[in-house]
Amino acid sequence: MSLKTFKGGVHPGYHKGATEQKPIAPATPPAVAIIPLSQHIGAPCEPLVAVGDEVKMGQKIGDSKGFVSAPVHASVSGKVVKIAQCNSALGRPVDAVFIENDYQDAWHESVQPNPDWEKMTPDELKKIIREAGIVGMGGATFPTHVKLSPPADQKIDYVLVNGAECEPYLTADHRAMLERPEDIVCGLKLAMKIVAAPRGFIAIEDNKPDAIETMKKAVAGEENIEVAALHTKYPQGAEKQLIKVLTGREVPSGGLPAAVGCLVQNAGTCIAIADAVRKGLPLIERIVTVTGSGIKEPRNLLVRVGTPVAEVVEQCGGFTANLRKVIIGGPMMGLAQPGVDNLPVTKGTSGVLCLTDKEVTIDEIRPCIRCGKCVEVCPVSIMPLFIGSSVEQGLYDKAEHYNAMDCIECGCCSYICPAKRPLTQWIRMAKGEIAAKKAAK
Amino acid sequence: MENKLIVSSSPHIKSPESIKSVMSDVLVALFPAVLAAVIFFGIPALITILVCTLSAMLTEAIILRNKNIFGDGSAAVTGLILALTLPPSPPWWLCVIGSVVAITIGKHVFGGIGNNIFNPALVGRGILLISWAGHMTSWLTPVELTATATPLAGSAHPGFFNLFVGAVPGSLGETSALALLLGAAWLFYKGHISWHIPCTFLAAVFVMGSLLDGGFSLATGLFHLLAGGVMLGAFFMATDMVTSPVTPRGQLIFGLGCGVMTMLVRLYGAYPEGVTFAILLMNALVPLIDNLTLPRKYGEVAK
Numbered sequence: 001m002s003l004k005t006f007k008g009g010v011h012p013g014y015h016k017g018a019t020e021q022k023p024i025a026p027a028t029p030p031a032v033a034i035i036p037l038s039q040h041i042g043a044p045c046e047p048l049v050a051v052g053d054e055v056k057m058g059q060k061i062g063d064s065k066g067f068v069s070a071p072v073h074a075s076v077s078g079k080v081v082k083i084a085q086c087n088s089a090l091g092r093p094v095d096a097v098f099i100e101n102d103y104q105d106a107w108h109e110s111v112q113p114n115p116d117w118e119k120m121t122p123d124e125l126k127k128i129i130r131e132a133g134i135v136g137m138g139g140a141t142f143p144t145h146v147k148l149s150p151p152a153d154q155k156i157d158y159v160l161v162n163g164a165e166c167e168p169y170l171t172a173d174h175r176a177m178l179e180r181p182e183d184i185v186c187g188l189k190l191a192m193k194i195v196a197a198p199r200g201f202i203a204i205e206d207n208k209p210d211a212i213e214t215m216k217k218a219v220a221g222e223e224n225i226e227v228a229a230l231h232t233k234y235p236q237g238a239e240k241q242l243i244k245v246l247t248g249r250e251v252p253s254g255g256l257p258a259a260v261g262c263l264v265q266n267a268g269t270c271i272a273i274a275d276a277v278r279k280g281l282p283l284i285e286r287i288v289t290v291t292g293s294g295i296k297e298p299r300n301l302l303v304r305v306g307t308p309v310a311e312v313v314e315q316c317g318g319f320t321a322n323l324r325k326v327i328i329g330g331p332m333m334g335l336a337q338p339g340v341d342n343l344p345v346t347k348g349t350s351g352v353l354c355l356t357d358k359e360v361t362i363d364e365i366r367p368c369i370r371c372g373k374c375v376e377v378c379p380v381s382i383m384p385l386f387i388g389s390s391v392e393q394g395l396y397d398k399a400e401h402y403n404a405m406d407c408i409e410c411g412c413c414s415y416i417c418p419a420k421r422p423l424t425q426w427i428r429m430a431k432g433e434i435a436a437k438k439a440a441k
Numbered sequence: 442m443e444n445k446l447i448v449s450s451s452p453h454i455k456s457p458e459s460i461k462s463v464m465s466d467v468l469v470a471l472f473p474a475v476l477a478a479v480i481f482f483g484i485p486a487l488i489t490i491l492v493c494t495l496s497a498m499l500t501e502a503i504i505l506r507n508k509n510i511f512g513d514g515s516a517a518v519t520g521l522i523l524a525l526t527l528p529p530s531p532p533w534w535l536c537v538i539g540s541v542v543a544i545t546i547g548k549h550v551f552g553g554i555g556n557n558i559f560n561p562a563l564v565g566r567g568i569l570l571i572s573w574a575g576h577m578t579s580w581l582t583p584v585e586l587t588a589t590a591t592p593l594a595g596s597a598h599p600g601f602f603n604l605f606v607g608a609v610p611g612s613l614g615e616t617s618a619l620a621l622l623l624g625a626a627w628l629f630y631k632g633h634i635s636w637h638i639p640c641t642f643l644a645a646v647f648v649m650g651s652l653l654d655g656g657f658s659l660a661t662g663l664f665h666l667l668a669g670g671v672m673l674g675a676f677f678m679a680t681d682m683v684t685s686p687v688t689p690r691g692q693l694i695f696g697l698g699c700g701v702m703t704m705l706v707r708l709y710g711a712y713p714e715g716v717t718f719a720i721l722l723m724n725a726l727v728p729l730i731d732n733l734t735l736p737r738k739y740g741e742v743a744k
Contacts, residue, residue: 010456012454012456013454168454240739240740244739250739250740251739251740252740252742253738253739253740253741253742254740254742255740323446324446324447325446325447325448325449325453326446327451327453329451331451331452331453331454332451332452332453332454333451333452334451334453335451336446336447336448336449336450336451336453337446337448338446338448339446353453355453359453359454360447360453361455362447363455363459366460366513366554366555367552367553367554367555367556368555369460369463369515369554369555369682369683370555370682370683370684370685370687371463371633371682371687372682372686372687372688373632375687375688375736379739380738380739380740381736381737381738381739382736382738383687383735383736385687386731402735403738406738406739406740409451411451411452412452414451414452414455415452415454415455415456416456416458417455417456418456418458418459418460418462418463419459419460419555420455420459422450424450424451424452425450428450
């Protein structure tokens with residue numbers, strides 16, 4: 001089988017060796033769980049508990065009336081000690097419920113398995129997924145029940161499971177595919193049932209041959225599900241690129257995958273769906289890859305949502321002395337943090353990447369030499385160099401002309417630029433300015 | 442956590458490539474041509490190359506008040522390419538003037554690296570050619586180093602083998618197609634040039650040479666490819682990143698234009714060779730070409 005790939009992209013060092021062979025280990029639950037009320041794209045939740053309340057594990061402690069939102073749940077049992085702000089990976093403080101752990105791990109009575117889950121209707125399934133607080137776990141954290149509710153006139157032909165994990169360093173999805181393949185297939189089949197999609201794909205980069213093998217075994221006998229091996233290239237797992245590679249379809253500019261009959265779910269999200277539907281479990285833990293040369297013992301951990309990142313780091317031997325950067329997520333799209341104090345693991349924390357002096361360089365920004373490498377690597381075929389120079393001059397209309405709004409912020413242009421120009425950052429700036437201008441109209 | 446953490450926008454890793462590494466790769470790629478020049482034209486060739494390269498580097502260092510004379514390496518590339526376009530034994534002051542003109546008028550009056558419209562080495566060569574036409578066309582035979590004319594200007598056909606290895610009269614670095622191809626292969630391998638510009642450039646020269654220079658003859662087409670500065674121009678000058686289009690489609694148009702203009706000058710112009718003027722003219726069109734060849738973006742909706 002020829003390997004599938006897309007136009008553009010880069011080949012950064014993958015650095016997955018430190019953790020790809022390490023089984024997922026459960027992390028020690030936190031002494032105080034910090035559950036942010038906004039861990040998703042959309043309306044933040046209102047707290048359903050008050051200071052002093054006793055809560056049980058899996059109890060819903062925050063919810064919102066907005067459709068584009070997802071409830072949050074207690075990841076430990078214990079007592080609500082305060083409702084206050086905590087830090088978020090995005091840099092904005094968010095409201096959070098602080099729960100002192102009583103270490104009883106007593107489940108809330110709402111957490112009940114659904115023995116007749118196979119007979120449930122799509123609407124019932126969607127309700128379970130919403131109540132379980134499931135969001136896209138690749139990092140975007142878009143509420144899954146919203147994604148599973150495409151407009152009625154858009155028929156979904158394919159559900160794609162994104163197991164590409166093209167971000168260097170991260171191995172959370174890789175381990176999930178090796179250790180929980182049946183759950184991924186179950187989650188995929190549930191998603192296919194909900195949107196009435198006749199076919200499913202599980203897409204994996206060919207640098208994970210063991211995962212491809214395992215998933216192929218797991219789908220044996222499923223005639224309408226195919227495991228697709230993809231060429232290893234960043235950003236192979238970007239939603240629009242994945243769709244083009246597997247189906248040949250292009251999501252129209254400004255549109256959503258449903259417009260071309262596709263729906264993409266991260267591998268971890270599929271597990272969460274299967275757990276919620278079959279076992280009644282809300283999303284209160286996730287797999288986090290803690291890695292990079294700035295951490296003493298890189299690991300894949302199953303972490304309770306709300307565990308302080310500092311405690312997770314502690315369980316991996318702590319930071320090395322020459323630590324220079326802590327990133328939530330991967331090195332290409334992750335968010336650098338000023339510190340780890342008061343910062344909890346959330347539903348979207350796929351990795352904690354710790355880099356040292358060796359990897360973190362501060363380069364002088366040089367003039368563009370028009371080498372065109374950014375154009376060559378851009379997976380959406382826009383003109384990063386021209387957008388960059390437009391932004392330098394404050395010409396945002398010109399940046400829009402060069403299709404700044406179509407940027408997927410994958411970071412390939414900044415990565416490849418020999419003049420070390422922060423092209424992705426400039427394009428982000430342009431997107432913000434253009435959107436603000438449109439909103440003002 | 443005693444260290445201050447660095448907070449910056451993603452991506453957090455960068456490719457090891459820099460302007461300096463790209464320029465160093467170009468210098469490496471030009472080495473076979475330098476070697477060929479010294480083999481065929483001796484010590485005067487080496488002096489010409491050294492004077493041009495060093496004076497270009499010095500000029501840039503002075504303009505930028507840069508204590509590191511190599512800087513990002515771009516001036517060395519300009520000086521070296523200029524030297525390779527000169528006749529084997531020009532007076533030393535001609536080399537210095539050419540380099541100073543290339544770096545100042547060709548590059549820094551536009552705002553320095555990245556901002557120049559025209560290939561700086563060719564600006565230097567163009568001004569020398571117009572100002573000191575005699576010095577710029579005093580050709581020597583290889584090895585014996587006696588005065589002669591170039592094959593394009595009507596000396597006897599030296600045979601394709603000599604044309605290919607470079608044992609013919611001509612500019613220092615243009616004569617050996619073999620050396621230039623070796624260097625170009627290195628640039629392809631490193632990903633600094635793509636096939637678009639050289640192939641269309643060479644194709645246009647070959648086709649027009651085969652058809653329009655005294656009736657249909659593939660041998661004449663091949664002669665036009667190997668004689669004169671086409672090889673040097675197609676692989677090392679038209680492909681200059683700063684002064685060529687950034688889109689692949691634009692590069693096809695640009696290369697084609699260079700080839701056609703070269704042949705128009707050769708066949709119908711007042712000069713026997715047209716590579717310099719062809720590339721300079723096409724350089725001027727680059728902003729237009731870029732704007733006309735914006736790629737179709739992913740998911741573009743027909744308007």
